Amino acid sequence: MAQATHAAFDAQHDIGLRSTPGRSRVAAAAKLEVQLSIYDGLAAIERDWRVFEKTADCTVFQTFDWASAWYRNIGAHKGARPVIVAARDGAGALLFILPFAIEAAGPVRRLTWFASDLCDYNAPLLETEFSAHIDPARFLELWCDIVARLQSHPDFCYDLIHFEKMPEKVGGQANPMLGLPVSLNPSNAYLTSLSGDWEAFYTVKRSSATRRRDRTKRKRLAESGEVKFISSANAEDVAASFEILMQQKTQQFARMGVANIFARPGYSEFYREVATTKRDLVHVSRLDVGTVPAAVNYGLTFRGCYYHVLASYTDHELSKFGPGAAHLHDLMAYAIGKGCNTFDFTIGDERYKRDWCDAELKLYDHVAIATARGAVVAGPLLAARAVKRWIKQTPAVWNTFTKLRSLAGSLRGKPAEEKPAD
Numbered sequence: 001m002a003q004a005t006h007a008a009f010d011a012q013h014d015i016g017l018r019s020t021p022g023r024s025r026v027a028a029a030a031k032l033e034v035q036l037s038i039y040d041g042l043a044a045i046e047r048d049w050r051v052f053e054k055t056a057d058c059t060v061f062q063t064f065d066w067a068s069a070w071y072r073n074i075g076a077h078k079g080a081r082p083v084i085v086a087a088r089d090g091a092g093a094l095l096f097i098l099p100f101a102i103e104a105a106g107p108v109r110r111l112t113w114f115a116s117d118l119c120d121y122n123a124p125l126l127e128t129e130f131s132a133h134i135d136p137a138r139f140l141e142l143w144c145d146i147v148a149r150l151q152s153h154p155d156f157c158y159d160l161i162h163f164e165k166m167p168e169k170v171g172g173q174a175n176p177m178l179g180l181p182v183s184l185n186p187s188n189a190y191l192t193s194l195s196g197d198w199e200a201f202y203t204v205k206r207s208s209a210t211r212r213r214d215r216t217k218r219k220r221l222a223e224s225g226e227v228k229f230i231s232s233a234n235a236e237d238v239a240a241s242f243e244i245l246m247q248q249k250t251q252q253f254a255r256m257g258v259a260n261i262f263a264r265p266g267y268s269e270f271y272r273e274v275a276t277t278k279r280d281l282v283h284v285s286r287l288d289v290g291t292v293p294a295a296v297n298y299g300l301t302f303r304g305c306y307y308h309v310l311a312s313y314t315d316h317e318l319s320k321f322g323p324g325a326a327h328l329h330d331l332m333a334y335a336i337g338k339g340c341n342t343f344d345f346t347i348g349d350e351r352y353k354r355d356w357c358d359a360e361l362k363l364y365d366h367v368a369i370a371t372a373r374g375a376v377v378a379g380p381l382l383a384a385r386a387v388k389r390w391i392k393q394t395p396a397v398w399n400t401f402t403k404l405r406s407l408a409g410s411l412r413g414k415p416a417e418e419k420p421a422d
Contacts, residue, residue, distance in 0.1 A: 032090070032133055032134075033090035034087050034088070034090075034095065034134075034142065035087070035090075035092075036085065036145065036146065037086045037088070038085050038150070039086070040082055041082055042067070042071060042082055042084070045084050045086060048094060049064045049125075050064050052094045055128060056094070056097075056125040056128065057125070057127075057128060057171025057172065057173055058124075058171070059121045059167075059302070059305075059307075060281060060300045060301075060302035061118075061119035061120060061121050061122070062099065062119075062123060062124075062125050065278045065281060066115065066118075066119075066278075067099060067114050067115050069273050069274045069278075070114070070115035071114075071115070072273070073266040073267075073269045073273060074265070074266035074267065074270055075101060075115065077265060078103065078265070079104060080101045080102065080103045081102040081155070082101055083100040083102055083150065084098070084114070085097070085100065085146055087142065089133070095126075095130055095133060095134065096124050096125060096127060096130055097124060097125040098124050099113065099114035099124075099125075101113070101114045102158055105377075107373060108374060109157070109159050109160075110158060110161070111158040111160070111161045111162070112161075112163065112164075116163075116164055118267075119165065120189065121166075121167050121189070121346070121347075121363070122163060122164060122165045123170045123177070124175070124176065124177065126170050126173055128171070130173060130176075131173045131174065134176070136176060139176040143180070151370065157370075158374075159369075159371040159377070160367065160369060160371075160373075160377055160378055161366065162366075162367055163365060163366040163367075164185060164365045165363045165365070166178060166182070166365070166366070167189070167364075168361070168364070180366045181366060182364040182365060182366045183364065183365055183385070183386075184362060184365070184389055185362075185363035185364060185365050185385075186385055186388040186389035186391075186393075187347050187349055187389075187392060188362060188393075189347045189348070189361040190346075190348075190353040190356070190357035190360055191342055191343060191344040191345060191357060191361065192343050192359070193358055194306075194336050194341055194342060194343055195336075196336070198329075198332065198336050198337075201336060202329070205356060214322075214326070214329070217321045217325070217326065218326050221289050221322075221323060222289075224289050224292070224318060225289045225290020225292070226288075226289075227287065227289055228287070228288045228289075229285065229286075229330040230285060230287075231283065231284075232284040232285060232286070235276040235277075238275050238276050238279075238284045241284045241293070242271065242272055242276075242284060242298065244312075245284075245296035245312045246268060248314060249312045250263075252315075255315075256405065257405040258405065271310070275298065281300055282298070282299070282301075283297075283298075283306070283334075284296070284297070285327070285330075285334070286327075287323055289318055292314060292316055293314065294313060294314050294319075294323035294326075295311070295313040295324045295326070295327035296313075296327075297310070297312075297328075297331055304340050304342065305340060305342040306331070306335035306338075306342070306344065307346055308343065308344065308346060311324060311327070311328070312324075313327070331343075343356075345357060347363065349393070365385065367381060
């Protein structure tokens, strides 16, 4: 059906070029022909997507491998329908890809970003000179066309648009999706620039007192056995380390009083598949203290950026000596050694991220009502998100909330269903 739908949704538009440095007046005044195509499956767009992501402005979460693994393990099983929008110029070269999906929650159908629940950043893939070809006003014209075409097709109509976690920029370009009405996401994201060698970076980032305290804790760890940073070297070791991470995170989630993501259908399978089959994207590592796996990390590497996605540490008595912090230091040293220029802590407002970061990223959400059913859902959704952001961005309130949540979790005890999936 993908090819049939592709053909059915083809459309052409004349888009005026903006003048840019290096362009002649004739070229700047020319009209750029744009063809929109909408795919209801991944197979028909896979080849073009894979080629495009090699040069397009995007994050690791917009790679085809990440998206397709989500669909195999999670999306297809919960009935998500791919809605992949591609725009090409008159010569057939891609200008952008908007990876969307339609997901049903009861009677309400939502248009969301593809794999939105497991993408820390949701964004389009943009041709490197997209901003020169299509200005914000023209993009909104295209957006209105896309929306109208989706709503006119019985398989693609929806009740609500719900886009989350959209960054201000995609690569070095303004994110065109922020031309829509947006509000701040409850959480921010954090990153730090890497340079020089680890010791020089560490000295700049941390005070002498903090470095001395870190050294003391590492020595205390070493009293229990050799402290070793281990990058998992093969699929078997990756899988074994990931099992440890799930066990540790399950215990951590229970202590915090939050839901265990690995208890959700397909989540553990998704992370395991990507880790064991996409070694060019995933870096799994451990900090062992003697025979104890004291901390584990699941990171992603893409275009000189190290994404810090999942981290865990043991509840062994070693935990009081900060194995998670020691592992983070080794990860940053690893990223610098690999030539990464950015360490991205991704979404979440944990204190340690603020301590290290030199850039705080605002993320944005867009909610739009399409039907009466959508209106019923949108009101409570927007109110809940506003309250959540107020709680998370008000330190005193957030600290109280997390303490109460942890207390509730300890009173409930560890639920049986929070055991990691096989």
